[in-house]
Amino acid sequence: MALSLQKRKLESLNDDMLLSKYRSTGNLEILGVLYHRYMTMVYGLCLKYYKDRELSQDAVMGIFEKLVTELERHEVKNFKSWLYVLSRNYCLMQLRVLNKEKEKIRFVGEGESYFMENEVEVHPIDKGDNNIDKALEDCIEKLKNEQKNCIKLFYYESKCYQEIAELMRMDEKKVKSHLQNGKRNLKICLENSNVTE
Amino acid sequence: MSQNKKNIRKELEEQSAYTSGKMTAEERNSFERRMQEDPFLFDALDGLSLLSKDEADKDIKQLTGRLSKRLRRKNRYIYRIAAVLILIIGVSSVLLLRDLRQPSHMLAENVSEEKKESAMESLMDPSELTDDISDFGLKESKQELKSVADEKLSFTAEPAGGGAETDNEILLMDEGMDDQKEMDLFVEGVEVAAPVKAVEAEALMLAEEMKIVEAEEEALMITGKEEVEGEALMIAEREEAEAIGAVAGLRQDETARIKSAGKAKIRAAEMALEMKDSDAGPAGGMDDYNIYLSDNQVFPENYDAMNRAVVKLEFIIRANGIIDSVRVLRSPAEPFSVEAIRLVKEGPEWKPAFSNNIALDEVVNLKIIFHRE
Numbered sequence: 417m418a419l420s421l422q423k424r425k426l427e428s429l430n431d432d433m434l435l436s437k438y439r440s441t442g443n444l445e446i447l448g449v450l451y452h453r454y455m456t457m458v459y460g461l462c463l464k465y466y467k468d469r470e471l472s473q474d475a476v477m478g479i480f481e482k483l484v485t486e487l488e489r490h491e492v493k494n495f496k497s498w499l500y501v502l503s504r505n506y507c508l509m510q511l512r513v514l515n516k517e518k519e520k521i522r523f524v525g526e527g528e529s530y531f532m533e534n535e536v537e538v539h540p541i542d543k544g545d546n547n548i549d550k551a552l553e554d555c556i557e558k559l560k561n562e563q564k565n566c567i568k569l570f571y572y573e574s575k576c577y578q579e580i581a582e583l584m585r586m587d588e589k590k591v592k593s594h595l596q597n598g599k600r601n602l603k604i605c606l607e608n609s610n611v612t613e
Numbered sequence: 614m615s616q617n618k619k620n621i622r623k624e625l626e627e628q629s630a631y632t633s634g635k636m637t638a639e640e641r642n643s644f645e646r647r648m649q650e651d652p653f654l655f656d657a658l659d660g661l662s663l664l665s666k667d668e669a670d671k672d673i674k675q676l677t678g679r680l681s682k683r684l685r686r687k688n689r690y691i692y693r694i695a696a697v698l699i700l701i702i703g704v705s706s707v708l709l710l711r712d713l714r715q716p717s718h719m720l721a722e723n724v725s726e727e728k729k730e731s732a733m734e735s736l737m738d739p740s741e742l743t744d745d746i747s748d749f750g751l752k753e754s755k756q757e758l759k760s761v762a763d764e765k766l767s768f769t770a771e772p773a774g775g776g777a778e779t780d781n782e783i784l785l786m787d788e789g790m791d792d793q794k795e796m797d798l799f800v801e802g803v804e805v806a807a808p809v810k811a812v813e814a815e816a817l818m819l820a821e822e823m824k825i826v827e828a829e830e831e832a833l834m835i836t837g838k839e840e841v842e843g844e845a846l847m848i849a850e851r852e853e854a855e856a857i858g859a860v861a862g863l864r865q866d867e868t869a870r871i872k873s874a875g876k877a878k879i880r881a882a883e884m885a886l887e888m889k890d891s892d893a894g895p896a897g898g899m900d901d902y903n904i905y906l907s908d909n910q911v912f913p914e915n916y917d918a919m920n921r922a923v924v925k926l927e928f929i930i931r932a933n934g935i936i937d938s939v940r941v942l943r944s945p946a947e948p949f950s951v952e953a954i955r956l957v958k959e960g961p962e963w964k965p966a967f968s969n970n971i972a973l974d975e976v977v978n979l980k981i982i983f984h985r986e
Contacts, residue, residue, distance in 0.1 A: 455673070455677070459657075459661070459676060460657030460659070461660055463661060463663050463664065464659045468938070472660075473675065473676055476676055477683065480683065504656075575642060576638045577641070578641060599649075
């Protein structure tokens, strides 16, 4: 049928092309194809925050609506990372409403200020550069033992979370949080040493 | 060209291979590195890990369906225009119906758009009833009942005119008409057709107006609350159906039937008045609920040292009134928590929060005080 052929054609386009096609035609179905591409990830993200299937499903639909209105306002270059920020902020705002008491939302405790970031920056250590430069090495050495070990095992020795957890006799979750905290400290350390790229 | 789709499918497959532990340590590390680079993927997998593969598949399928449904709604503008048209049609049909029923009388009135007012006005339906009543010589009792009826309908809008008040009596009849009762029944037997029609037409109009409201809401695209509104409207519609049902079943005791129909109308109108802005609360009131709590609590055994304990609970009252996600904020000991939760779950119903006549989910904090007898 003509309809499904069109759909397949749409699905073969990349994000940028779909986005520009949507902008020029205003056809919501095009946006739908684009959104559907990342819907599983948005759902996963919502689950992480709400920990509730129904709430998360409703949120996924709510985020779609937000998407429609926000796209009219902003020029979006990288759809995926913009969607990430949009979804994250949506969930956080909703949660604030749900938890009327001014409880500190736990996941903010991971160190990063989710409200402030408008762009998702890639950490230098993740940039895929196999030449970890001197400044970075120095900063790694300055880390606390646990964080240092996790970073080294993960990035230098390419061990997976499971292995690191076994080696260091701790929970995988702990490993992940040591990695996150370590990276944050590295970032601060690098900024302090005024490294210009 | 189909690279992109393949890539995405690959990613999803990889995701499931990772979560089901089918990768080697090396593969895991490289996947994990990619997750570090892609925090979106990282968070998404974090959340998805809460579900089993089947649950996740089911949910995604459901969401895909919802999205398709949503996409069919397409263009906002068209929807808004359609809603406005429905509104116009609805209002004009309301006016037409009134016109047909009340040739001269009602047209002179101030026909307001408020649901409750129109409910009141149709109850005070004059015309045919007025004439026939006088035929049966109930003039004296009319006066008596007029004052009674006036009291009952103290929250009414402007009375329609001279004839209006007389009809209250028919619909909200009281004990005033003892001797006349048989004759009255006969009167109502004859006249029941009119009020039935009145109620039914009213119910139809209300239902239509509600649909208009529903359409309006959708047009305004209040996200996430659509299902919720549907529920609130359904509750009101159900009441209408009950009212119609009450009237439709014409049996021996006509009086009672018409009475209940009228009362249902008033109740619906009263509820419409109540449903302005309110917090979620026990359906029967907080005082009664507190009584329930103190009467039905079972002080846990083996805590003789304590005479008093306080458990703080938090839960969500959904827009449909369901109690959800009960959790304990503070409690002296596990048995108290368990008992507190039991009291809430097995206790009386809760009514949801309302804002602008729309039911909402609300988080509720409840303090339960345990007293040793």
